[in-house]
Amino acid sequence: MSSLPVGFLSWQLAAIAASVVIPTLILLYLLKLRRRNLEISTTILWKKAVQDLHANAPLQKLRRNIMLLLQLLVLAALLFALAEPVLKSSSFQGQRHIILIDRSASMLSSDAAKQEDVVRLTQAKKEAIELVESLREPGLIARATNSVGDEAMIIAFDNTAEVRQGFTTNKQQLRDAINSITQSDTPTRLAEAMRLAAAQSPKLGGQTSDSQPAPAAGPPVTIHLFSDGRIPDADQARPNPKDSFVFYKVGSDKSPNLGIVNIRSQRAYxxxxxxxxxxxxxxxxxxxxxxxxxxxxxxxxxxxxxxxxxxxxxxxAEATDQTGRxxxxxxxxxxxxxxxxxxxxxxxxxxxxxxxxxxxxxxxxxxxxxxxxxxxxxxRLRVGLVSSGSLFLSSALSGLPLAELKIFTPAEYKAIVDKGQSPPVDVMILDGVLPPLSSNESTAGLPPGRFLIIGQVPVPKPSADSKPPITDKGKGGAAAIIDWQRSHPALRNITLDSVFISESRDVEVRSGSTASSIARTEKGPAIIELSSGATRALIIPFDVSATSWPLDVSFVVFLASAIDYLGGDTLPGQSQSTQMGAAISQILPAGASDIRLLPPPGVDEVPETALTPLPDGTVVFGPVRRAGVYRITWKGPTAPGDLQENGRSIRRIPVNLLDAQESDIAAVPQVALASRVVASSADGSFKGDRKLWQWLLAACGLLLLLEWYVYNRKVQI
Amino acid sequence: MLRTPSISRPQRLEDLLSTSLIARLDPLDLASRRVFFGKLKGERRSKKRGHSVEFADHRPYVSGDDLRHIDWNIFGRLDKLFLKLFLEEEDLSLHVVLDASASTDCGEPNKFFFMQRCAMALGYVGLVNLNRVAATVMGGTPYPAPEAPAGPAPADAGPIKTLRDLRGRRRVHDLARFLCSIAPGGTLSFRKAAERLALSRRGKGVMVIFSDFFFKDGYDDGLRLLSGHGYDLILIQVLSPQEVDPSITGDLRLKDVEDAETAEVTISAPLLKRYKANLAAYNQRLREFALRRDMAVLTVKSDSPVDVLVADQLRRVGVLK
Incomplete structure (x- = not known):
C-alpha cells in the first residue's frame, strides 16, 4: 500500500488553531447583528427578508451564506498552510545528504545544460542549490522542540577535497557554501572527497580503500555527486551499500576537445x-x-x-557505443x-x-x-677543484661541458681563503680538504658558497645550545649503498647498487637539522646534503678513490648532475614547469628577502602572498589550483634566468594542467564506483520534498479577493 | 416608505387646492367609461332617451306615446309615425374613497396628503359640474384628535366614514372639511371596509379608490365586492418615491407601521433588486386583477404634481374629460 504523497510537518499546530478559529468564526456568524430600527409602510415587499427572519434556525441561517463559505475556505487555506504541507519525495532516503561538487578543470567547459556559454561548475552549483532548496525542513512545532529536518554537507573537490560546509539544516549557509565554490584547474580525484565525507560523517559507512575500516553504519545517507563523471579514481570509492548515491551529470557527453597534454623544453647538451x-x-x-x-x-x-x-x-568493435558518444x-x-x-x-x-x-x-x-x-x-658553470691530484675527478670533470675548470692545490686554496677572498667559481669541489677553520663562521662549518665535498666532513662551529647537524664518528668499515633518493636532482638517472665502499665513514646526521641524507649505506648516511643560509653542499664522507664508484658510469653522471644542481639550483637546460595541483617549490638565491608570490593575471581568487624561505632558501606555495604564470618577487640577488625589475628580482613559474584524462571532457552518463555503477539522474530534476504552503497562501489571497468582490457586490447599492 | 416624521396636516380647502390648480380644474368634467342613469337631470348625456335637445334615434309610434315627440317631417315624407328620441342629460355619481390606514401616512411627500389633494381635486370637478359626489375614508382617526376621553386613541376608528350627496359648488367646502377631518392611522381590513362600502352604496357611478393597496389581508376580496355592481372602478395606487426606489442601507429591523411586524434584513444590492422585482410583480398582479374585472388602475408616486395627475393621467384613463 503506497502512502499519500502529501505530508504535513505541523499538523498538530494547525489542528489546535482549527479547533479554536473555526468554531469562533461560526459563532460570530450565529450571533445576531445589532440592527437599526426603522418603521416602514409595509413589510410585505420584504418578504424574502421576512423569510430570512423566519428561517432564523442556526443551520438554515448558515445555509447558502457565501460569505461564510468563502471565509471558511480562506481559513482552511490558512490552516493548511500552517500545517506546512509538503509533497513527499520518493527519491530521498534518510535525512542526511552529502553534496559533492566537482570543481576540477574539466568543469570549466562551457557546454553545461542546453545553454551555451554556461560552464559546468555554474550549472552544477545551480543544480546543487535546487537540491538544497528541495531538502525537507522541520515544521514549526518540530523547530520549537529542536527537531531537525534534512541535514546536508557541502564538499568541493578536485584533486583534493574541501569541506565548504559541515552538516547543517540551514539552507542559507548551504547556499552560501555552494556559491563560494570557485573553479580550479586541477585534475579530478574523488578519493579524498569520499574520505572527507566519511570523516565528517561518522554515520557514512563508506571506505575508500581496504586499509580504511568502514565506520559503523548509521541511518542512510544520500550522497549527491555533481560532476561530469570524468573521475579516474571513481572505482576506489566504496560507499556503504545502504547509502544512496545519486550522480547528476553536468555537461554534454558529445563535447570534443583538443588540448595540450604535455610541454617540455630541452637544451641540447x-x-x-x-x-x-x-x-x-x-x-x-x-x-x-x-x-x-x-x-x-x-x-x-x-x-x-x-x-x-x-x-x-x-x-x-565491442566497445562501440550505440549512441556514438x-x-x-x-x-x-x-x-x-x-x-x-x-x-x-x-x-x-x-x-x-x-x-x-x-x-x-x-x-x-x-x-x-x-x-x-x-x-x-x-x-655553463665555472668549477673549481681543490685536490691533491685525484685522477678520477680531474678526468671526469674535464669531460664535462663546463665554462671553466680551475684546479687548486690545497695550499693555493688556503692562501686564497686566508686573504678573505673566495675563488671566482660557481661550484667548488673539495677533494679531501675542508675550508680553513678560521672561516668557520657559519654553523654549517662551511663558508657561503656551493660545495661538493669528497672524503671529508665539515666540522661546524661548536655551539652551546645545539648539536652540530653532522658528526663524524670515524671509520665505518666496508659498506654498500643500499638506498638513495632517486628524485633528487643530483641522483636522478643513476643507480648506485654496484658501488662498493671499502672504507666508509660513520657519520651521524641530526634529524631536523639543515643536513639530510640523500643516500645511505647499511651503516649510515652515504651522501649528505647540507643547506644552510647561503651555503649549500653535497658531502660524500668517504674517500671515493677507495670505492668502486669512479669506475662506474654513474660517477660521471653524478658529478655532472651535482655540479648543475649546486650551480644552477636546477639542472640547466631542463624546463621548469609545475604540475597543476602540486606545490610551487623554488630555491631562491641566498639573501632574498621580502618574498612575495603574485598570482597569474586574471586569477582573482588567489591573493598575493608573502612567502617565508626555509633555511636552505626554498620557498613553497601551494598547492596551486589555477593555471597560469605565477611570479615570485624578492629583494636581493638574482639567479640565472631570473628577471630584474624595479629593484626586485622576479622568477616566473608556469603552471599548466597537462592532464590527458582531464582534457577528455566528454561527460560520462554513469560513474563506476567500486561497489556499484551509478547512472546519471535522468532528468536532473530534484524529487525532494516540495513545500506547498506558498500555493495555499496564494489560494488564500485569491479567495480574499473573491470575498471582497462578493461583499462589494452585496453591499453596493 | 418610512413613516413621515412630522407633517402639518391640511385643515381647509386652500390647503388642499391651490388657486392655480382650481383654475386648471374648472374646464374639466367627470366622465365615465360606462354610461349610468342618474337621478336628477344633469349636464350629462345619458343613454336614457329623454327630453333634452340631443337627438338620439327614431322609433315607430306606438299607442300611448307622447304626441309631442312625433317627427312630423318623416310622417310627411313616409306617411308613417315615428317618434324622435332624444338623449336625456342627467347627473353622474362620483364616489371618492381614501385609504387612511397607517401605511398611507408614510413617504416623503406623505402619501395620504397626496390622496387628500387628489380626492379634493376630483371632488371639486364633480361638484362644480353638478354631479353627485360622495367621499369615503377607510380607516384613519379623527383629526384633530378629540381631547376627551383620556387614554390612547383606538387604533381602528371604524371601517369607513362617508359623506354623501354633495352637489354643487357650494358643497366644495363641506367636502374639504370632511377630507381634512381624518388623519391616517391604525390598521385596516380592506375586505371589511369594502364590504361596508358595498352595502351602503346607493346608485351607480364612478368610484375612485385612492390607496397603496398594501393590505396584509389582500385586496382581492375587497375589490371583488366592489366590482360588479354598476360602479366604474378606478384604482389609483399611490406609492412614495422611497417605496419605489429605497435608499436605506445597513443591517435593519424593519417594523410595519400597521401591525408592528418586524423584518430583520441586511440591505444589499441583490436584496434591493429582489425588493424591486417584488414591487413590480405586486403592481403587475394588481393591474392584471383589475383589468380582468374592468377596473382601471393608475400607479402614481406621491411626488407627482396633482394637476398633472388630474388633468392628464385621469383624463387618459377616462375619469375626466
Whole structure:
C-alpha cells in the first residue's frame, strides 16, 4: 500500500488553531447583528427578508451564506498552510545528504545544460542549490522542540577535497557554501572527497580503500555527486551499500576537445643555445582536426605550425557505443617540436588556435588550449677543484661541458681563503680538504658558497645550545649503498647498487637539522646534503678513490648532475614547469628577502602572498589550483634566468594542467564506483520534498479577493 | 416608505387646492367609461332617451306615446309615425374613497396628503359640474384628535366614514372639511371596509379608490365586492418615491407601521433588486386583477404634481374629460 504523497510537518499546530478559529468564526456568524430600527409602510415587499427572519434556525441561517463559505475556505487555506504541507519525495532516503561538487578543470567547459556559454561548475552549483532548496525542513512545532529536518554537507573537490560546509539544516549557509565554490584547474580525484565525507560523517559507512575500516553504519545517507563523471579514481570509492548515491551529470557527453597534454623544453647538451620545445596534443574528436600551434616567447609570436590531429579511435568493435558518444573513444595524440636558438632564459606560451577561416572557438574547454614553459639560460658553470691530484675527478670533470675548470692545490686554496677572498667559481669541489677553520663562521662549518665535498666532513662551529647537524664518528668499515633518493636532482638517472665502499665513514646526521641524507649505506648516511643560509653542499664522507664508484658510469653522471644542481639550483637546460595541483617549490638565491608570490593575471581568487624561505632558501606555495604564470618577487640577488625589475628580482613559474584524462571532457552518463555503477539522474530534476504552503497562501489571497468582490457586490447599492 | 416624521396636516380647502390648480380644474368634467342613469337631470348625456335637445334615434309610434315627440317631417315624407328620441342629460355619481390606514401616512411627500389633494381635486370637478359626489375614508382617526376621553386613541376608528350627496359648488367646502377631518392611522381590513362600502352604496357611478393597496389581508376580496355592481372602478395606487426606489442601507429591523411586524434584513444590492422585482410583480398582479374585472388602475408616486395627475393621467384613463 503506497502512502499519500502529501505530508504535513505541523499538523498538530494547525489542528489546535482549527479547533479554536473555526468554531469562533461560526459563532460570530450565529450571533445576531445589532440592527437599526426603522418603521416602514409595509413589510410585505420584504418578504424574502421576512423569510430570512423566519428561517432564523442556526443551520438554515448558515445555509447558502457565501460569505461564510468563502471565509471558511480562506481559513482552511490558512490552516493548511500552517500545517506546512509538503509533497513527499520518493527519491530521498534518510535525512542526511552529502553534496559533492566537482570543481576540477574539466568543469570549466562551457557546454553545461542546453545553454551555451554556461560552464559546468555554474550549472552544477545551480543544480546543487535546487537540491538544497528541495531538502525537507522541520515544521514549526518540530523547530520549537529542536527537531531537525534534512541535514546536508557541502564538499568541493578536485584533486583534493574541501569541506565548504559541515552538516547543517540551514539552507542559507548551504547556499552560501555552494556559491563560494570557485573553479580550479586541477585534475579530478574523488578519493579524498569520499574520505572527507566519511570523516565528517561518522554515520557514512563508506571506505575508500581496504586499509580504511568502514565506520559503523548509521541511518542512510544520500550522497549527491555533481560532476561530469570524468573521475579516474571513481572505482576506489566504496560507499556503504545502504547509502544512496545519486550522480547528476553536468555537461554534454558529445563535447570534443583538443588540448595540450604535455610541454617540455630541452637544451641540447652539447650546444645549450639550441632550445627545443616539445608540445604534446591530444584530441577526443571523432574527426581529424587541423589546428594551428602558436609559440609566443615573451609575448612575441615566434612560430606558428599547422598540424592535423587524427581522429580519436574506438578501442575495438565491442566497445562501440550505440549512441556514438565520445566517452568510449581513445584520444588521438599528436605533437609539435619548436626548435629555437635562444641562449637567454625565456618564458614561452604555446597556444592552440583554430585554423584561419574556421568559425568559432576551437572547443569548449579553453584551459588546455594553451600552456606555458620556461627555459633557463644556456649557461655553463665555472668549477673549481681543490685536490691533491685525484685522477678520477680531474678526468671526469674535464669531460664535462663546463665554462671553466680551475684546479687548486690545497695550499693555493688556503692562501686564497686566508686573504678573505673566495675563488671566482660557481661550484667548488673539495677533494679531501675542508675550508680553513678560521672561516668557520657559519654553523654549517662551511663558508657561503656551493660545495661538493669528497672524503671529508665539515666540522661546524661548536655551539652551546645545539648539536652540530653532522658528526663524524670515524671509520665505518666496508659498506654498500643500499638506498638513495632517486628524485633528487643530483641522483636522478643513476643507480648506485654496484658501488662498493671499502672504507666508509660513520657519520651521524641530526634529524631536523639543515643536513639530510640523500643516500645511505647499511651503516649510515652515504651522501649528505647540507643547506644552510647561503651555503649549500653535497658531502660524500668517504674517500671515493677507495670505492668502486669512479669506475662506474654513474660517477660521471653524478658529478655532472651535482655540479648543475649546486650551480644552477636546477639542472640547466631542463624546463621548469609545475604540475597543476602540486606545490610551487623554488630555491631562491641566498639573501632574498621580502618574498612575495603574485598570482597569474586574471586569477582573482588567489591573493598575493608573502612567502617565508626555509633555511636552505626554498620557498613553497601551494598547492596551486589555477593555471597560469605565477611570479615570485624578492629583494636581493638574482639567479640565472631570473628577471630584474624595479629593484626586485622576479622568477616566473608556469603552471599548466597537462592532464590527458582531464582534457577528455566528454561527460560520462554513469560513474563506476567500486561497489556499484551509478547512472546519471535522468532528468536532473530534484524529487525532494516540495513545500506547498506558498500555493495555499496564494489560494488564500485569491479567495480574499473573491470575498471582497462578493461583499462589494452585496453591499453596493 | 418610512413613516413621515412630522407633517402639518391640511385643515381647509386652500390647503388642499391651490388657486392655480382650481383654475386648471374648472374646464374639466367627470366622465365615465360606462354610461349610468342618474337621478336628477344633469349636464350629462345619458343613454336614457329623454327630453333634452340631443337627438338620439327614431322609433315607430306606438299607442300611448307622447304626441309631442312625433317627427312630423318623416310622417310627411313616409306617411308613417315615428317618434324622435332624444338623449336625456342627467347627473353622474362620483364616489371618492381614501385609504387612511397607517401605511398611507408614510413617504416623503406623505402619501395620504397626496390622496387628500387628489380626492379634493376630483371632488371639486364633480361638484362644480353638478354631479353627485360622495367621499369615503377607510380607516384613519379623527383629526384633530378629540381631547376627551383620556387614554390612547383606538387604533381602528371604524371601517369607513362617508359623506354623501354633495352637489354643487357650494358643497366644495363641506367636502374639504370632511377630507381634512381624518388623519391616517391604525390598521385596516380592506375586505371589511369594502364590504361596508358595498352595502351602503346607493346608485351607480364612478368610484375612485385612492390607496397603496398594501393590505396584509389582500385586496382581492375587497375589490371583488366592489366590482360588479354598476360602479366604474378606478384604482389609483399611490406609492412614495422611497417605496419605489429605497435608499436605506445597513443591517435593519424593519417594523410595519400597521401591525408592528418586524423584518430583520441586511440591505444589499441583490436584496434591493429582489425588493424591486417584488414591487413590480405586486403592481403587475394588481393591474392584471383589475383589468380582468374592468377596473382601471393608475400607479402614481406621491411626488407627482396633482394637476398633472388630474388633468392628464385621469383624463387618459377616462375619469375626466
Amino acid at each position: 652539447d650546444a645549450p643555445q639550441k632550445l627545443s620545445i616539445f608540445v604534446g596534443i591530444e584530441s577526443t574528436d571523432s574527426i581529424a582536426r587541423t589546428v594551428e600551434v602558436e609559440l609566443t616567447i615573451e609575448g612575441v609570436v615566434a612560430a606558428i605550425k599547422t598540424i592535423t590531429v587524427p581522429a580519436a579511435t574506438r578501442p575495438d 565520445l566517452a568510449g573513444l581513445v584520444p588521438a595524440t599528436s605533437g609539435v617540436v619548436f626548435n629555437l636558438e635562444k641562449e637567454e632564459a625565456i618564458l614561452a606560451e604555446v597556444r592552440l588556435r583554430p585554423p584561419p577561416g574556421s568559425q568559432g572557438d576551437l572547443d569548449c574547454f579553453a584551459t588546455d588550449n594553451h600552456a606555458y614553459i620556461s627555459a633557463p639560460p644556456a649557461r
